[in-house]
Amino acid sequence: MKTTQPLKTILVVDDEPDLLAAVSGVLADEGYGVIECCDHRQALERLESHKPDAVLLDVMMPEVSGVELAQKMRQDPRFEKLPIVIMSAVEGTDIDQRAFAGFLRKPFKVQRLLQIIEKIAA
Amino acid sequence: MSPNLQAIDLDGLLADMPTPLVVLDIATTAVVYANPAAQRYPFAYLQLANWCASDADGNAIVEEKLPYREALRGLTCHRRLVHFKHDDDTRALLFHCHSLRDGLVVLTFDDVTPLADSQRQLRDALQARDELVSLAAHELRSPLGVLQLVAERIARKAADMPPDELRKLADTALRQTNRLNILISNLLDVSRMRSGKLELEVEEGPLGEIVREACDALLPQANAAGTELQLHIKDPALGMWDRVRMQQVVVNLVSNALKYGAGTPITIALERPGADQAMLRVCDGGLGIGPEDRERVFEPYVRASRSHAAHSLGLGLFIVRGIARAHGGDVALDASPGKTVFTVNLPIRCPERCPLT
Numbered sequence: 352m353k354t355t356q357p358l359k360t361i362l363v364v365d366d367e368p369d370l371l372a373a374v375s376g377v378l379a380d381e382g383y384g385v386i387e388c389c390d391h392r393q394a395l396e397r398l399e400s401h402k403p404d405a406v407l408l409d410v411m412m413p414e415v416s417g418v419e420l421a422q423k424m425r426q427d428p429r430f431e432k433l434p435i436v437i438m439s440a441v442e443g444t445d446i447d448q449r450a451f452a453g454f455l456r457k458p459f460k461v462q463r464l465l466q467i468i469e470k471i472a473a
Numbered sequence: 474m475s476p477n478l479q480a481i482d483l484d485g486l487l488a489d490m491p492t493p494l495v496v497l498d499i500a501t502t503a504v505v506y507a508n509p510a511a512q513r514y515p516f517a518y519l520q521l522a523n524w525c526a527s528d529a530d531g532n533a534i535v536e537e538k539l540p541y542r543e544a545l546r547g548l549t550c551h552r553r554l555v556h557f558k559h560d561d562d563t564r565a566l567l568f569h570c571h572s573l574r575d576g577l578v579v580l581t582f583d584d585v586t587p588l589a590d591s592q593r594q595l596r597d598a599l600q601a602r603d604e605l606v607s608l609a610a611h612e613l614r615s616p617l618g619v620l621q622l623v624a625e626r627i628a629r630k631a632a633d634m635p636p637d638e639l640r641k642l643a644d645t646a647l648r649q650t651n652r653l654n655i656l657i658s659n660l661l662d663v664s665r666m667r668s669g670k671l672e673l674e675v676e677e678g679p680l681g682e683i684v685r686e687a688c689d690a691l692l693p694q695a696n697a698a699g700t701e702l703q704l705h706i707k708d709p710a711l712g713m714w715d716r717v718r719m720q721q722v723v724v725n726l727v728s729n730a731l732k733y734g735a736g737t738p739i740t741i742a743l744e745r746p747g748a749d750q751a752m753l754r755v756c757d758g759g760l761g762i763g764p765e766d767r768e769r770v771f772e773p774y775v776r777a778s779r780s781h782a783a784h785s786l787g788l789g790l791f792i793v794r795g796i797a798r799a800h801g802g803d804v805a806l807d808a809s810p811g812k813t814v815f816t817v818n819l820p821i822r823c824p825e826r827c828p829l830t
Contacts, residue, residue: 367615369619369645369648369649370619370622373623373645374622376622376626376642377622377625377626380630440610440612440614457614458614458620459618461622461625461626461629464622
């Protein structure tokens with residue numbers, strides 16, 4: 352009997368609506384479930400009611416950056432092990448990439464995005 | 474020694490000499506002589522507790538390593554640069570030190586503070602340029618990031634996509650190319666304004682119509698932000714205006730209010746307080762701008778708030794000021810918590826072409 356794997360769900364956080372929609376569209380095309388969030392508040396709120404398999408975070412966001420949001424999430428035992436991928440357009444960033452499951456430098460290609468997501472949400 | 478030289482009043486000559494000169498006695502470590510020029514710089518050859526010294530790289534120099542102390546230990550120097558600092562007074566001195574006979578050393582120095590200041594300014598300008606390149610690269614990458622994904626999605630999935638979805642992707646691509654275009658235009662405008670090469674293409678017409686058109690174009694953006702635009706054109710302000718540039722003034726000020734106004738209604742008012750003066754005011758009820766930032770916000774690459782650090786090069790208000798000044802006017806900011814008002818005062822008449830001054 353053929354069993355169907357449940358869809359993996361990715362929480363995507365970006366304050367740029369067009370990028371949020373573009374990333375979500377790519378993931379949805381491949382069959383992933385996507386939870387779209389435009390800032391840290393929405394992300395933390397959605398994490399209360401959803402259990403994503405991975406999180407994609409933009410770095411430069413209003414009020415609370417992606418790195419700060421990741422730190423907040425890490426402090427909560429429920430999300431301690433949740434794989435987080437960071438997206439950034441900043442050159443020469445001092446982000447410690449080893450602290451994250453993946454790092455995407457904008458602009459990135461669909462293939463690169465899918466490679467990282469497939470690897471961590473497998 | 475020639476008779477002529479003997480006839481010279483050496484004391485008088487040293488006293489009149491513009492170069493600071495100090496003679497030190499190695500045995501007693503005393504200052505034997507300091508000419509009047511040197512007496513203006515006692516910190517250069519006396520131990521003064523309230524002065525700090527550093528080298529060209531900013532590393533502190535202890536008293537024992539200062540040129541006059543080393544000279545007393547028989548060490549000579551040539552063109553050694555030392556920075557001295559006391560409260561707000563900073564001096565850069567270039568030292569020369571030679572041994573004389575009978576255990577004496579002569580120390581001369583030049584005050585090169587203006588040269589050091591201009592070097593520092595040049596270094597700061599280079600650093601600012603590097604930061605700009607990095608910032609601009611970041612800002613250009615964001616729309617490119619969207620375009621990359623949108624184009625790839627179309628290339629991969631166009632055959633399976635409903636027309637509505639394709640249309641949405643095309644709209645996204647157009648929005649992002651427009652954003653890239655604005656970013657590049659702003660960068661070029663700043664460059665033109667800094668080099669005084671911004672020229673206006675003025676024509677006679679009502680400023681009120683220009684303001685209304687700009688506000689109409691901003692409506693979708695305002696609606697998306699859930700912000701109401703209230704337009705009050707109390708006078709059409711017929712005059713000589715560069716239509717495109719004046720629209721840019723309105724767009725930049727209203728976009729700024731949309732970003733920082735926290736969703737409060739934005740008032741755009743055009744008045745004519747005098748026969749030869751137009752006054753455009755853009756008012757929002759956002760966080761306001763602290764007194765320390767009120768002049769800074771008109772500088773390029775400055776944003777008033779960290780919370781809006783993303784998606785902006787901080788050029789909008791610099792460009793507004795440049796355009797207002799090119800029209801012979803200026804822009805002022807009046808802000809208090811809960812209220813921010815930008816007022817653009819413009820003379821009604823304007824010469825045909827007015828380069829930015």
